[in-house]
Amino acid sequence: MKNIKILLVFLIVLASVQTNQAQILKKLGKRVENAAENAVLRKSEQKVSRETGKVMDTILDGKKGEKGNKSISNRQDKKSSAERIEHTNVEQNGFGVYSDFTFVPGNKLLFYDDFATDATGDFPANWETGGSGEIVTISGSDAKWLSLVRRSGYMPTLENTLPENYTIEFDLANNGYGSGKPISKLYIAFLSKKAYSMGAGGTLADIEILLSNNGFNVRNVENFGGEVEVKIGNEIDREIPEYLNNQVHISIAVNNKRLRMWVNEEKMVDSPNLLQANIGKYFIIEARDILPEKGHFVGVSNFRISEATEDLRSLLLKNGKFSTTGIYFETDSWIVKKESYGILLDIANMLRDNDDITLQIVGHTDNRGEQDYNLNLSENRAETVKQIFVEEFGIREDRLQFMGKGETEALDDNNTEKGRANNRRVEFVKL
Template identity: 75%
Template sequence: MKIINLGASLSIFLFLFCIGTHNCHGQFLKKLGQRAENAAEEAVLRKSEQKVTRETEKAMDTILDGNKGTKQQKKSKSQETQNDANASVEGDDGQTPQKSESNTNVLKQSEFGVYSNFTFIPGNKLLFYDDFTADALGDFPANWETGGSGEVVNTNVSESKWLSLIRRSGYMPSMEDKLPENYTIEFDLSNNGYGSGKPISKIHFAFLTKKAYSMDAGGTLAEIEILLSPNGFNVRSVSNFGGEVDVKIGNEIDREIPEYLNNTVHISIAVNKKRLRMWVNEEKMVDSPNLIQANIGKYFIIQAMDVLPEKGHFVGISNFKIAESTEDLRSLLLKNGKFSTTGIYFDTAASTVKKESYGILLDIANMLRDNKDINLQIIGHTDNQGEENYNQTLSESRAAAVKQILIEEFEIDEARLQFMGKGETEAVDDNTTEKGRANNRRVEFIKIN
């Protein structure tokens, strides 16, 4: 099994720093002893938690706090009337769905904090998704193409699988069709092994006019350059070039964030005709209204430059998603009476709503504020991974979490919202593929009277 130890370089640094003095050396050994004690305690706790999980598999009593990772103890304002709201929700067969404990114990989500300025809205038609779960460790992923090399790995700080980017390779998702005029791209980007005395690396997000595995062969293109150096994670520049460009763009951004070095960030990119915007976590780093010209943007690659594993470098991507942006939510709701989104994200096997969901939730809240006559039923759906009863409970908990956030974060009247879960029973795509399962993990909104 291929495991990247992201803590190794930090441990070596601490050891060399502390070895110079007897006092520091003693502190270092003391910390090691404390870590050993903590590890033993955590092992006992994990066994206890696993036992409890098995015994309560069919009920989810709490929604975890998304900011602190702990259970909220404060009862929500709407909890007392939750059962009455659910009693009026009927399923497709006209029967009132059974209530689970998760429906009656909805706890307040944490505030979104700095993400309150995050306005990214993911596309509503999924075109590509890959979290590498179907790929063997050590192999190059089946749904990607490259002219260089790379492999799927695990790390010691994440349960996700990652595509490890190395040397001077370009990586392109395998898609039958060219990218549309309006689309979004999202993925997690992890880096480690950078610092004092280490060589720098560059990562390019490139938008090409023709299919190629490197920027040099991609024809007219646009690119965003990220520099990984001892000073930090630096969104360095945005530019376009080539014979088909009418207006040449070349902007130095030089936005350096030290805390993103040797860390994991979430990248969100929105292309709307000529305009390109990019967020790193909650902060919008790029907003270029004329970057995508001619036929730029029909293909997307991630180009690694001087990512050197032998020097301790690690750069990886995971949870990669491309979606087309079609009609806005209000238009879909008025035309079809419903819409669904795969852009509300939850922790794995949990109902904690991730902060990256803020943009789509804000859009839904604004639509409700602007249309006082619209009430919504929120329906959670899952893929078929896991037991059917568990998925049913999970879908209910996730729908309840979305409702609670709309009430408490965005001050939507509780009387306008109902929720239910349908588990894995209404799949809209093939559960045998990663893209299909991602399509089935969705939240649906239906207009009700």
């Protein structure tokens, strides 16, 4: 009789546990369907029992496996908002150390080159040099790179001189440096006349980067020449060992005489009176002693120059909309790159200052890939931007809508690299 009672108690407890777990799973299922709560769930669900966690992992892994690499089925086109947000993995869009990054790219693209159409081994069609260089691929990167060698200057080909206000961005990779290796120098230079070397560039300003045994060193910023009224020569000596034999993102903002430069998220230069006279009408990157025979490699990729014209607020008030090519995504993905933080913060501040404004976020792509794939990609990118505003910047969700238009509203020629870059944009429309 005693054994029967024990058995009955055990069965009652077991039934209660199963009922509680079923209720937990039901609540969790509803929560996952709610996109706005999704980021909170990722942290809170860790407190649920181990068995419940295993069940959730199975569910989520199944959803993550639904997306194909290059094609989107009709079923995937009709995915619910919760499924899209789950696949987006909003946590990957956290900005971390970039939360103090204030660089905002210009809103009118003047030049873009990712070297996609240039043959490996050739000098790129949209660049000029008085030396040599070639397009290469490197291990661990899907991009093509312009390899900078020896003592050569590299200038992007532009129809006109650079404007008064503009931004420059590019990825910079280096390898082959360390103990016993000779050092190299790289100059980011702003000239007053067209030339392929600093020595022939007239009155100019430059930032020197040293690649040595000790690390990646942003070393000096200076200007010189006959037209300079106030000579500037500042020793920075910001040495970062972890950037040696690595890849970094360079961001530069020119506003009349002022020049700022960031390496990844850190602002290295902010000189308010560096670009005097006509300095800054031309731009080159000059290599010094980058020696392939010694194992050196220095390369640039994803290079863009944009003019900074009207600010976002005035564009929105005047036109009822604005678009930006400055929100960057991983290739074939809707994960936002961390260097997009500055422009996202700028838009968020505009929304905070104008609480009556409601926006529709519209994603656009170029025409590479299938049309259905691009449509779905653009929608997911627009939704990700919306979620970042809500979760990262605290903008009310009811003020934001999203949609994707894929490749259907091209602004520029999809047959050129600059045209495709112009078409890969995020548009904001006042409702």
